Amino acid sequence: MAAVPVERKTIEPLARAELFSSPPGLEAGDWRKAMDFAVSRIHANIPAFRNAYPAPASVDDVYPAIANTEWTSSFWTGMLHLAGEATGDRAFRETAAGQLPDYRARLDTRTATDTHDLGFLYTLSCVAAWKLHGDGAARATALKAADLLMFRYFEKAGIIQAWGDLGDPAQRGRIIIDCAMNLPLLHWASEETRNPHYREAAVSHLARANEFLVREDWSSFHTYYFDTGTGQPLRGTTAQGYSNDSCWARGQAWAILGNALSYRYVRDPEYLETARGLAHYFLNRLPGDLVPYWDLCFTSGDEERDSSSASIAACGLLELASWLPVSDPLRRSYENAALRLLASLAASYTTASRPDSNGILLHAVYGKPMGDGVDECNIWGDYFYVEALSRVLFAWRPYW
Ligand code: GLY
Ligand code: GLY
Secondary structure: OOOOOOOOOOOOOOOOOOHHHOOOOOOHHHHHHHHHHHHHHHHHHOOOOOOOEEOOEOEOOEOOEEOOOOOOHHHHHHHHHHHHHHHOOHHHHHHHHHHHHHHHHHHHOOOOOOEOOHHHHHHHHHHHHHHHHOOHHHHHHHHHHHHHHHOOEEOOOOEEOOEOOOOOOOOOOEEEHHHHHHHHHHHHHHHHHOOOHHHHHHHHHHHHHHHHOEOOOOOEOOEEEEOOOOOOEEEEEOOOOOOOOOOEHHHHHHHHHHHHHHHHHOOOHHHHHHHHHHHHHHHOOOOOOOOOEOEOOOOOOOOOEOHHHHHHHHHHHHHHHHHOOOOOOOHHHHHHHHHHHHHHHHHHOEHHHOOOOOOOEOOEEEEOOOOEEEEEOEHHHHHHHHHHHHHHHOOOOOOO
16 A cells, blocks of 8 residues: 655654663662562452452552453453562462363353453453463463454554454544554464464554554554545554543553564564654653653643553563664663663562552553553553563563
């Protein structure tokens, strides 16, 4: 599908170049302590969430228990995998393993599977169980999920529809920036099966997402519509951001990490350049404590922060840095920025101050325009905080 290439502006220099020239003053023991706290929360949650899942967002900083019906179930199962790796404690592994049949049943009964988030759902549950423990049933389930995700791919437009039934006029041909995180499932499926069609869809989708969702100034639209009949790009809009023209903080963070993760599978330098441009835009709009407001159009004032965007961006910066040559002048700055974001979360955003909470990170926002999970714990924020700590503490091998 031919399209006019977007004229990229030059990437903004890092506004906090001096700050990011050094890491925060934390020792290995401090990072360990941060991980120990997170692991203690995960452990304490096992009885309540052995056969249930935390809701996407807490209510008064406490996650209600729900069935495996949301796009977010696997952040809990994924945290169990991470805690198992960090501690070697079999309780985590066994609890995660006990949940895998739920993921299979969800596919078989098509329970809330009309979503591109099959990537999140099946990567952090089943692909992780396969990569960590060689669980063949989990591998088969994840491949089935990849097949189902492929049904959402529109060949002519070269995109994967994000939400809802493929015939729903409100959602047809709509992509969202978050989808960059669902593509590793397709890349993994191509590697496992040696069938290139999953990879081809992922490559096409990311090319279109980077072309149309990422604006000329390296900010991003949350969502974009395409005409699935002709393949024509139509318009950018938001769902969870402040306005159609603003830049939703979490979307920007998803795209930094998603582009850097795709580079694992396809060594396209464009992915790293895109992650870099998005990262500079993100980092340059952070307030003093480096935890963004829920939309990057806010840089001061009383709007809520979204701590989950900081934990996702920390993973993205570490992933990006890991692929850059040591000669890259900004490689260290990205690592230092990631560590500083994380250090700020560890110092001021955890539930250590809230013994009544069953979450890990306070002050996240799910969907401000709809009043969903505003200034609450968000389960993906917790997951990516623990993933980021794993990246800092040991040679963590991504489930992605
Ligand atoms: N809020 C569901 C999704 O973004 O996929
Ligand atoms: N993927 C949905 C969200 O980030 O809220």
